[in-house]
Amino acid sequence: MIERLEGIPNIVYRNNGTVRYTERRQVHDDLDSNYPDWANVAGVTKDVAFIRASQGCPYKCKFCTFPKASPKFGQRSVESIRDELRQIRAAGIKNVTFTDDHFATNPRRITEICKMMLEEKFDFNWFAGIRAASIDEDNAKLLQETGCKVLCVGLESGDDRILRLMNKGTSAASNMRCLEILDRHDITAYGSFILGFPGETDETFNNTIDWINSSPLKLYKVFLFYLFPGSVIYDEQEEHHIGFLGAQYDYRLWTTPTMDALKASELLREFIMRVEKAALIYSYSPMYAFFPLLSRGYTMSESLDLLNLKTELVKSELSDSSYFSKRRFRRLKFREIAGLLK
Numbered sequence: 411m412i413e414r415l416e417g418i419p420n421i422v423y424r425n426n427g428t429v430r431y432t433e434r435r436q437v438h439d440d441l442d443s444n445y446p447d448w449a450n451v452a453g454v455t456k457d458v459a460f461i462r463a464s465q466g467c468p469y470k471c472k473f474c475t476f477p478k479a480s481p482k483f484g485q486r487s488v489e490s491i492r493d494e495l496r497q498i499r500a501a502g503i504k505n506v507t508f509t510d511d512h513f514a515t516n517p518r519r520i521t522e523i524c525k526m527m528l529e530e531k532f533d534f535n536w537f538a539g540i541r542a543a544s545i546d547e548d549n550a551k552l553l554q555e556t557g558c559k560v561l562c563v564g565l566e567s568g569d570d571r572i573l574r575l576m577n578k579g580t581s582a583a584s585n586m587r588c589l590e591i592l593d594r595h596d597i598t599a600y601g602s603f604i605l606g607f608p609g610e611t612d613e614t615f616n617n618t619i620d621w622i623n624s625s626p627l628k629l630y631k632v633f634l635f636y637l638f639p640g641s642v643i644y645d646e647q648e649e650h651h652i653g654f655l656g657a658q659y660d661y662r663l664w665t666t667p668t669m670d671a672l673k674a675s676e677l678l679r680e681f682i683m684r685v686e687k688a689a690l691i692y693s694y695s696p697m698y699a700f701f702p703l704l705s706r707g708y709t710m711s712e713s714l715d716l717l718n719l720k721t722e723l724v725k726s727e728l729s730d731s732s733y734f735s736k737r738r739f740r741r742l743k744f745r746e747i748a749g750l751l752k
């Protein structure tokens with residue numbers, strides 16, 4: 411088995427505790443023909459199928475490494491998506507996750523894919539990631555009719571100045587409009603936020619919390635800002651006066667004129683405590699939280715109730731004084747590590 415893995419390019423595997431990388435080779439990635447033969451995995455996976463509708467990203471959000479990592483943007487034909495979804499249905503799989511950062515970059519594309527799904531009478535529960543600007547009243551209705559349950563939206567911040575600094579290409583108002591449309595069509599929005607992007611202040615943080623609490627957002631995740639090599643902001647460190655808590659680069663230990671990583675990590679707890687109605691999910695994709703529940707017969711609303719309950723438990727743990735001391739210990743450790751790097 412191990413010998414067979416060695417012959418496959420572009421994979422990472424563990425052998426006797428050692429991580430091994432196989433030969434890196436340029437992939438000829440024809441989007442319309444490179445997809446799994448689902449007949450071969452029938453019976454192996456029942457919970458969820460992963461499928462892609464595109465490759466790369468045409469946008470350039472400054473915190474993101476994706477545009478550099480996958481600069482060539484391409485979309486798969488609707489007919490090829492139709493064919494793969496047919497195979498997934500034949501394999502008996504009921505839940506589908508589109509793995510793209512943007513399942514569709516404009517409203518028309520969403521309409522085309524949804525119409526195809528309605529023609530085929532697919533009855534999947536499905537999830538995808540979108541940009542807020544791709545949603546309008548008409549395609550939200552189609553999304554609902556096709557069984558789309560959850561859409562992940564990269565909201566990042568509720569403050570327009572931070573959105574501009576990020577080069578996000580959206581505004582707090584356009585993001586709010588998207589959330590309201592999805593809410594009217596009973597599609598659960600799952601918002602993703604970044605805390606501590608250069609320029610973040612107490613005021614922009616408070617604006618984000620107020621924005622979330624005035625929105626119909628039902629689910630969210632929040633990440634601390636990290637200065638990843640490959641992101642645009644990494645190449646603009648001087649311009650944004652970014653430094654480090656230690657003597658050398660560490661993507662986690664950044665400082666900026668308005669905030670540093672330690673302050674941002676303190677605000678993370680406050681973020682969770684102050685968001686009033688949305689449930690916290692701490693996984694990359696909501697499918698890890700939802701689809702196991704849906705495939706065991708829970709409804710969306712029961713699944714949301716469970717996630718809200720879990721969020722209340724997280725909040726009660728965060729407000730527990732013994733937890734504080736554990737947190738303080740971790741924070742001290744963080745300072746200690748920063749000190750060691752000096």
Ligand code: SF4
Pocket residue numbers: 467468469470471474475476477511564
């Ligand atoms: S955050 Fe999303 S939209 Fe922005 S560059 Fe990355 S993948 Fe593209």
